[in-house]
Amino acid sequence: PYERMQKIREQNIAPSLKTYYKRPLLLHQGHMQWLFDHEGRRYLDLLAGIVTVSVGHCHPKVTMATQKQLARLWHTTNIYMHPAIHEYAEKLTSLFPDPLKVVYLTNSGSEANDLAMFMARLHTRNFDIICLRGGYHGGSPYALGLTSLTSYKHGVANGFGCTTTMLPDVFRGPWGGSHCRDSPVQTVRKCSCTEGACLAKDQYIEQFKDTLNTSVPKTVAGFIAEPIQGVNGAVQYPRNFLKEAYQLIRERGGLCISDEVQTGFGRTGSHFWGFQTHGVVPDIVTLAKGIGNGFPMAGVVTTKEIASSLAQNLHFNTFGGNPLACVAGAAVLEAIEEDDLQKNSEDVGTYMLLELAKLRDKFEIVGDVRGKGLMIGVEMVTDKDSRRPLPAEEISQIWEDCKDMGVLIGRGGLYSQTFRIKPPMCITKRDVDFAVEVFRTALQRHVN
Numbered sequence: 001p002y003e004r005m006q007k008i009r010e011q012n013i014a015p016s017l018k019t020y021y022k023r024p025l026l027l028h029q030g031h032m033q034w035l036f037d038h039e040g041r042r043y044l045d046l047l048a049g050i051v052t053v054s055v056g057h058c059h060p061k062v063t064m065a066t067q068k069q070l071a072r073l074w075h076t077t078n079i080y081m082h083p084a085i086h087e088y089a090e091k092l093t094s095l096f097p098d099p100l101k102v103v104y105l106t107n108s109g110s111e112a113n114d115l116a117m118f119m120a121r122l123h124t125r126n127f128d129i130i131c132l133r134g135g136y137h138g139g140s141p142y143a144l145g146l147t148s149l150t151s152y153k154h155g156v157a158n159g160f161g162c163t164t165t166m167l168p169d170v171f172r173g174p175w176g177g178s179h180c181r182d183s184p185v186q187t188v189r190k191c192s193c194t195e196g197a198c199l200a201k202d203q204y205i206e207q208f209k210d211t212l213n214t215s216v217p218k219t220v221a222g223f224i225a226e227p228i229q230g231v232n233g234a235v236q237y238p239r240n241f242l243k244e245a246y247q248l249i250r251e252r253g254g255l256c257i258s259d260e261v262q263t264g265f266g267r268t269g270s271h272f273w274g275f276q277t278h279g280v281v282p283d284i285v286t287l288a289k290g291i292g293n294g295f296p297m298a299g300v301v302t303t304k305e306i307a308s309s310l311a312q313n314l315h316f317n318t319f320g321g322n323p324l325a326c327v328a329g330a331a332v333l334e335a336i337e338e339d340d341l342q343k344n345s346e347d348v349g350t351y352m353l354l355e356l357a358k359l360r361d362k363f364e365i366v367g368d369v370r371g372k373g374l375m376i377g378v379e380m381v382t383d384k385d386s387r388r389p390l391p392a393e394e395i396s397q398i399w400e401d402c403k404d405m406g407v408l409i410g411r412g413g414l415y416s417q418t419f420r421i422k423p424p425m426c427i428t429k430r431d432v433d434f435a436v437e438v439f440r441t442a443l444q445r446h447v448n
């Protein structure tokens, strides 16, 4: 059957995203943090379907809730009311600070970001949206304009119908210093910053102001940023950067959008939402991925006032807020609470970051370990002085070795040079010990 699947893939499935691994995995089953292939081999899943299986594969609570709803009512469209959307909207918005109390449910993160841009423009009557280099906000034509990672644009898709300004990426250079970023792991190199007065941050703010002054009109519609850049490889901003950025944007009449597609739902451990770790309250928040534990759903949360900008403008999608999605979403929220998964993200994530930092100290090719909670990046370099990305074939060898030893890891960053570790939040310290040991073995083999 494996060969048959491969043939169908070649002949009948559009070749967009390249499958991972030389011999792609054929997965048949999942249970919490584990995946099983067609031969029954077990893998520890450290990528969670790209940060989506938040509470665990086939989590019994989510499975039972959706099964029950499947037998009752699947779909109505929002021209009618059904209980599930009301119960879910109340539950979800109760997790946000005032005045973020209104939700619009969509089907994907890209669609949520499209809508966030649309709302920002309708509300402010301005046009420009500012985003950061290294950010990923989706693959739809609108959201692609916000996505700076060039590999997704193919030279033709630099944003349809939108003006976006990408700000320069100065975080990549110094990797931040011990006070620069909000992570339990310090960088190897000491940065000359002192808390609250970080050089990297000041440089960035200066460039941010310069760009706003020179290439952006005096008024803007909005600013969008991920609290930690996910696809870019868990890249973190210097402390207080977002706070100052929000202030600059608001001075120009713009709304601040937090893309919580990867950082939401307790993943960063210390807080339920990534923006809370930066001490800011956005005007619009976009959600997807972990919201449904793999059930396709997403949403935009905002204020009543901003949401009312849609009231006079017909905006519609067929599937958003369908009963199945809403019960899946509600069960995810209950599972996070009952299984104490936010705290687990913090405890197990911190443990893993510290264990990985030991490997960074031991191996020259492990350039940086960063992140927060269970949103972790491990950047591979030729050496810590030059910080050049380790050649792709070498990274791939280590990554394939980890897979062969039963651990699935993601890849990210401009050169695919950063391992991305974002497992289901139910992972345990014992799993971490196993994964770190596998990673150590793969690194050691590479060095030998």
Ligand code: PMP
Residues within 6 Å of the ligand: 050, 107, 108, 109, 110, 111, 113, 136, 137, 138, 139, 226, 230, 231, 259, 260, 261, 262, 288, 289
């Ligand atoms: N925002 C971020 C931060 C993402 O990581 C992604 C997906 N990788 C998206 C938006 C787009 O979400 P979707 O693929 O569901 O459209």
